[in-house]
Amino acid sequence: MKLAVLYSGGKDSNYAMYKAMQEHEVVCLVAIVSENPESYMFHTPNIGITKLQAEAIDLPLIEKATKGKKEAELEDLKQAIQEAKDKYAVEGVVTGAVASVYQSERIQKLCGELGLECINPLWHMNPEQLMRDIIKTGFEFILSSIAADGLDESWLGKTITDTDIDKLVELNKKIGIHVAFEGGEAESLTINGPIFKKKVIIKDAETKMENENAGVYSIIKAELG
Secondary structure: OEEEEEOOOOHHHHHHHHHHHOOOEEEEEEEEEEOOOOOOOOOOOOHHHHHHHHHHHOOOEEEEEEOOOOOOHHHHHHHHHHHHHHHHOOOEEEOOOOOOHHHHHHHHHHHHHHOOEEEOOOOOOOHHHHHHHHHHHOOEEEEEEEEOOOOOHHHEOOEOOHHHHHHHHHHHHHHOOOOOOOOOOEEEEEEEOOOOOOOEEEEEEEEEEEEOOEEEEEEEEEEEO
């Protein structure tokens, strides 16, 4: 089956794509660029890097802008998926949804309206197992934003390791943080992995903290190497 991947550039959309590729043909990526940093549906930190990631993976990217207004942003997503269907004859859509019923239900509904399958390879995976599997498979990802007690500036821009996952598991026990960040505790950016033909190399970036537990790591310059 020919598939499009809803692509944010983060760990989940990349790992979901990897898993879908084991059985299907991924023919394009679909990225939604939201003007609203508080978008209900879409990942926003460093979303502009998806162009470079698509080049690294060697897949065409359909990029669609949205104002990011609740529910209205779904129409922009629908148009982007329709373009993927028209241009690349996709038969299904892959999402990196893990636990968000809000996102999953809406994407399922859109796919149904467009006559497409909706494939969610990570749905309801154990959060710790998911994180360890992503790293074990060979993906490298950094945190591009944080917004949770227990996380501080030292987490931003760093490549996450098994040792970091150990720390997240402890934070989960202490304060209930979601180990895979499904509560919005952090956003990630994938810089390399088994589906990448080149690595994303960050040449310049800046960190802006709102408070001691919330901030964004913004990439100013990146290239492939």
